[in-house]
Amino acid sequence: MIKHKKTLESYRNIAPPGTLDLLYKLAERLKKRSLLHINSTRLGGGVAEMLHRHIPLFNELGIDTRWEIIEGSPLFYQTTKGFHNALQGQFHPITSQMYEEYTKINQRNSRKIDFSSELVLIHDPQPAALISKKRKKSKWIWRCHIDISRPQRRVWRFLREYVSRYDGAIFSLPSFAQKLDIPQFLIYPSIDPLSDKNKELSQQEINSVLEKYHIPKDKPLIVQVSRFDRFKDPLGVIEAYRIVKEYNDCCLVLAGGSATDDPEGEEVLKQVKDAASKDKDIFILDLPPDSNIEINALQRSASVVLQKSTKEGFGLTVAEAMWKGKPVIGGAVGGITVQIIYGETGFTVNSVEGCAYRIRYLLNNPEVSRRMGEKAKEYTRRNFLITRHLCDYLAMMISVLKL
Amino acid sequence: MEEFTFKGCIEIKELLGKQAADEMKLLEMIEEVPSDSIYYHTHSYFLRHYYIAGPYPNDFANWAAIQVRDRVLGEKLAVVTPWGDKNLEDIRSELMEIIDSHLSETKNISFVVYGQPFYFMKSRIIEVPTGVTVQNLKQLRDALRLIDASAIYNHIFEARLRVRRRKSDFSIWLEDILGRKELAGNIEKIDAYMYSLEGLRQKILQLCEQELRK
DSSP states (O other), X not given: OOOOOOOGGGXXXXXXXXXXXXXXXXXXXXXXXXXXXXXXXXXXXXXXXXXHHHHHHHHHTTOEEEEEEOOOXXXXXXXXXXXXXXXXXXXXXXXXXXXXXXXXXXXXXXXXXXXXXXEEEEESSTTGGGGGGOOTTSEEEEEOOSOOSSOOHHHHHHHHHHHTTSSXXXXXXXXXXXXXXXXXXXXXXXXXXXXXXXXXXXXXXXXXXXXXXXXXXXXXXXXXXXXXXXXXXXXXXXXXXXXXXXXXXXXXXXXXXOOXXXXXXXXXXXXXXXXXXXXXXXXXXXXXXXXXXXXXXXXXXXXXXXXXXXXXXXXXXXXXXXXXXXXXXXXXXXXXXXXXXBTTTEEEESSHHHHHHHHHHHHHOHHHHHHHHHHHHHHHHHHSBHHHHHHHHHHHXXXXXXX | OOOEEEEEEEEEEEEEEEEESBHHHHHHHHHHSOHHHHHHHHTTHHHHOSSOOOXXXXXXXXXXXXXXXXXXXXXXXXXXXXXXXXXXXXXXHHHXXXXXXXXXXXSSOOBOSSSOOEEEEEEEEEEEEEEEEESSHHHHHHHHHHSOHHHHHIIIIIHHHTSOOXXXXXXXXXXXXXXXXXXXXXXXXXXXXXXXXXXXXXXXXXXXXXXXHO
């Protein structure tokens, strides 16, 4: 169950000085304007999680904000899952029947939704075809949350027909920009510092999580939190740990989500378990999706946090760890390069050896590590908190509505 | 007495969908992109880096040095500071001359091997009143401690370049309204391109404290 009783004022002493006042002033220009968000689910996934937090805050700011979802069929979801994979660069065949189902479901939903808002924000490809209901006076923006830096051309050509009719698009990274004749805005995603995954925890709460998983408290912890997915390179993390272990006694925690619905995930998890062999200092935790407190505690217990991805969308686990004052060593890909300022808030690396070297460096230089962690926290405060995200949305709305 | 009204700002970042993977392409694109893009990659660099200044004070220099690993071009581009009487077209010309001259001195065109291409962006700044006004130096100092850092950017960088004021808003008010010519002059002497916004905040605060102690 998601709890959402935080008001904007709850963030006053967390956001940078002056941010909340700036947000209120910005919102004055949008008072009584109406905003409609549309996506494909209210539960599960990062977009729904974000909307649950954003919508009450938009309303608190005086913007009349609603949230609608579209309802699909199994074939529709199969199609949009295919779109998702194809747009992220994986080959995925889409039949003409699937394209037809996509259009049909969007048409059916368009008859049920009230589109009277001045600004309509459509999230991801699933409801993109609703653009056919755009009224002359309203402005429509397509918010793309996925990595479309190298999309499968046929799927993108199909989707572009709809996207090009919008008044603008929002992407999460510069590399996701497309050749489009509409304005393309850059808005980074964000973390909520008051959510269970990021809120302050007492030492007792942290200890209870470590005890629950039998993780020793007397050795430095190296932690990577991510799905068991090849692109997150968990096997590379184990290799790097083994190199470090020759010099420094430490433990490795690989904490990931449940892989039951992902056949490839299960395979990767098995490989990771095999690679860990019987090393008693490697902890592989296959956590259920609501393990937010556990993830929070593990990140807070870490001496070094890794996100050694070889391909990544934005990778918000980096900002989560940075918010907890941890230096992060991450693969030099996707949004990780935006979050980690090399040598300042952590290190980006390109190889197992590079990763191992930087882990050793941080373990042996605790003062450097502490200073980097402090900078990482401040950098996150400025750039990756929900308050900055809201400011960006309001600025975009002011620009699009020409206020 | 005329008050000083703090105004913050927020940047709307737009992607141009254009990129360069080598230094020749970078040169071509610098010639072609709108001036708002030159602004984004030189000026508003400071707005995006409140605490941590990168190795060099503009995106072009950092890209050449870090992504292309051409430290020489990185260092040469780092000296382009959009200060003084330069407008965005002057800055564009200066960047182009440096890259052109660098390319004529090197046999091969350096390109990205392991790094990322240069993604061209542009920005628009929206001014936002903070609701904070001050009437004397003490109040200015107190407000400076707490104001959103974007107000520092707006009154120093934005005032000079886009609004084309001859000095920072702080210096104009201190000199014209409070008659504190020396303090205004000292603020003008700060090499703003050598500081992050937080560093700049501290530097101005330090000068105000010195003046108040007199």
